[in-house]
Amino acid sequence: xxDRRPGVTIYLTAVIALVLTVLPLxxxxxxxxxxxLVLTVLYWSIMRPRSGGLLLGxxxxxxxxxxxxxxxxEHALALAFATYLAIRLNLMVRAKPLFxxxxxxxxxxxxxxxxxxxxxxxxxxxxxxxTRWVHxxxxxxxxxxxxxxxxxxxxxx
Amino acid sequence: MAVFGTExxxxxxxxxxxxxxRFTVYAILSVVLMYYxxxxxxxxxxxxxxxxxxxxxxxxxxxxxxxxxxxxxxFQDRALLRAENGLLRARERELELQVMRATALEQxxxxxxxxxxxxxxxxxxxxxxxxxxxxxxxxxxxxxxxxGTRDGVSPNQAVVDGGGILGQVERVGPWSAEVILVTxxxxxxxxxxxxxxxxSIAVGSGNSGELxxxxxxxxxxxxxxxxxxSSGLGGVFPAGLPVARITGVRRxxxxxxxxxxxxxxxxxxxxxxVILLQFQPTHPDAPAANPPIAPLPPPANKPSLKLxxxxx
Numbered sequence: 113x114x115d116r117r118p119g120v121t122i123y124l125t126a127v128i129a130l131v132l133t134v135l136p137l138x139x140x141x142x143x144x145x146x147x148x149l150v151l152t153v154l155y156w157s158i159m160r161p162r163s164g165g166l167l168l169g170x171x172x173x174x175x176x177x178x179x180x181x182x183x184x185x186e187h188a189l190a191l192a193f194a195t196y197l198a199i200r201l202n203l204m205v206r207a208k209p210l211f212x213x214x215x216x217x218x219x220x221x222x223x224x225x226x227x228x229x230x231x232x233x234x235x236x237x238x239x240x241x242x243t244r245w246v247h248x249x250x251x252x253x254x255x256x257x258x259x260x261x262x263x264x265x266x267x268x269x
Numbered sequence: 270m271a272v273f274g275t276e277x278x279x280x281x282x283x284x285x286x287x288x289x290x291r292f293t294v295y296a297i298l299s300v301v302l303m304y305y306x307x308x309x310x311x312x313x314x315x316x317x318x319x320x321x322x323x324x325x326x327x328x329x330x331x332x333x334x335x336x337x338x339x340x341x342x343x344f345q346d347r348a349l350l351r352a353e354n355g356l357l358r359a360r361e362r363e364l365e366l367q368v369m370r371a372t373a374l375e376q377x378x379x380x381x382x383x384x385x386x387x388x389x390x391x392x393x394x395x396x397x398x399x400x401x402x403x404x405x406x407x408x409x410x411x412x413x414x415x416x417g418t419r420d421g422v423s424p425n426q427a428v429v430d431g432g433g434i435l436g437q438v439e440r441v442g443p444w445s446a447e448v449i450l451v452t453x454x455x456x457x458x459x460x461x462x463x464x465x466x467x468x469s470i471a472v473g474s475g476n477s478g479e480l481x482x483x484x485x486x487x488x489x490x491x492x493x494x495x496x497x498x499s500s501g502l503g504g505v506f507p508a509g510l511p512v513a514r515i516t517g518v519r520r521x522x523x524x525x526x527x528x529x530x531x532x533x534x535x536x537x538x539x540x541x542x543v544i545l546l547q548f549q550p551t552h553p554d555a556p557a558a559n560p561p562i563a564p565l566p567p568p569a570n571k572p573s574l575k576l577x578x579x580x581x
Contacts (some may be wrong), residue, residue: 127326134330134403142407166288170295178319179326180406182455185302192299196292235307237455241475244408 121265122156122164126172134179143243146251149176150191150224154217155262157198158205169195182237190227194220210256218252320417320442327413327445331401338541382553391507393549396420399542401445410453410473412436414543417444425505427546427556433511433534434458434499435543448543451512451533452477460512461500465490468500471513474530477537480513482529487520489527497531501554508554 129148137145153172156164173191174184181187197220198205205216225248232239286294306316398414405411416422418441426438428448436450449456452473460471460482467490471480485491495515501508513531520527548555 130326131330134326134405136330136334136402136404139407142404145407166291166295170299173299174319175323175326178316178323179403182406182409183303184306184316184319185299188302189296189299192292192295196288199288231303235303239408239454239475241408 119163122160122168125152125156125262125265126168130172130175130179133176144246144250146254147221147224147247150194150221151217151251151255151258152262153191153195154198154220155258157195158202158213159262159266161199161202164195166192166195166199183231183235186228186231186235189231190224193227194224197223210259213259214252214255217255218248221248221251224248316440317418317442320440320445324442324444327401327403330403334402391549391552391554392546394547396545397542398422398446398545400540405447408475409455410436410450410475410477410537411439412448412450412543414446414448414545415444416545417442417446419443422446422545427506427510427548429510429544429546430535430540430542432536433513434506435535435537435540437505438545450477450537451535452480452537458506458512459500459502460497461508462491462515463496463498467491468502471497471531478532479516480531480533482515482531483526485527485529487522487525487527491515491518491527491529493517501556504556507548507552507556 126149129152132148133145136142149172153164153169156168170188170192173188176187176191177184201216205213208216222245225245229240229244396416398416398420401413401415403413405413414422414428422438422441424438424441428435428437434451436448436453436456438446439449440447450473451458451471452475454473454475457470457472459468461468467485469482469485471482474481482491493515497512497515499506499508499510499512511534513533515529516532517530518527519529
């Protein structure tokens with residue numbers, strides 16, 4: 113975790129988040145489970161916009177596609193979009209108190225899930241149960257915890 | 270771009286193009302990927318490679334529970350094992366009796382169908398695969414198994430367990446494969462009711478204990494407890510494998526279609542291992558390789574249509 117190579121830390125946390133994403137859980141926990149990988153990518157995009165960058169978002173999305181997606185590239189696009197938002201607005205978001213950050217994360221997750229929903233529908237894998245939106249809420253709620261945990265890996269703060 | 274005054278806009282380290290441009294590039298890349306994945310050209314090879322790359326993650330996630338299972342099996346109680354052994358032996362005897370009866374029935378069936386000689390066995394080969402416990406999308410009903418092309422698994426192969434049809438193989442990687450279950454909302458299986466051979470289609474409901482039969486008219490002869498077997502149409506499953514049992518029929522007088530629900534017979538929630546089947550294509554019950562709607566052969570010579578040559 114030296115200052116010169118934050119990339120290793122970032123990709124390590126991303127892999128851990130990916131494992132948490134595919135860890136089997138009972139159905140109800142699984143539905144309410146926040147998208148840990150998306151939250152991790154958002155964290156690094158907000159706090160270290162230069163280190164992770166869009167490439168991290170896109171590659172993480174691709175990994176989600178391979179493990180969970182019905183269509184290759186859809187999570188990649190949605191997560192790249194969320195990352196772009198976070199990188200663009202990082203200074204604004206970073207200065208805000210945690211509660212407002214949570215609201216921003218909630219909005220970013222809604223945008224992410226909205227893109228997925230639209231692409232699912234267009235590509236002929238429609239899935240419009242309301243439960244697919246649950247993780248946006250839990251993701252927003254868990255954001256302070258994400259900041260607390262990932263802040264320990266982040267030596268710039 | 271420095272007007273915005275944000276850190277990302279300042280070309281301090283010469284980090285290349287702006288985030289907006291980069292996002293555009295990644296977006297176009299994603300759309301291209303999606304297009305080719307949807308229309309399937311080189312995607313098969315790419316998918317295959319990515320599936321292989323994903324296997325270590327799946328393996329790592331699965332290994333704690335696999336180790337736990339192995340340990341608990343090693344240190345199992347002797348009395349428990351003996352009891353289980355006894356149960357299995359009784360069950361085996363029962364199955365032997367059933368098999369004896371089944372062979373006789375199959376023979377009789379072959380004779381009825383006027384096939385000289387005995388029919389080949391329907392199932393050419395089968396193999397056991399273990400379920401890798403990783404979460405695919407919790408809203409879709411998929412499982413990942415630990416057999417891939419290296420073990421001869423191919424797409425659209427039928428997957429069953431001790432109870433009945435579980436689903437079919439959707440994507441294959443070198444060491445693993447993704448199986449779409451009959452309860453997935455995107456899956457539909459042609460079924461027939463055993464009692465009256467009424468045919469219909471059972472689609473998945475998205476939760477693991479339920480199938481829906483949305484295409485049955487309100488006056489169709491169907492009731493709770495009816496057994497559904499695969500009808501053999503559709504080219505994936507052979508005829509006659511058990512699928513589900515009807516749990517409820519709702520008829521509302523102002524609707525044309527009945528609302529029929531069924532419970533799958535496969536133990537979807539409890540399975541650890543599944544069986545992959547390969548069928549003998551020459552067997553009459555095997556799923557047709559061609560789509561069932563094929564042009565009729567031309568009526569070349571029909572001996573029964575010959576007129577009696579009484580008149581010269």
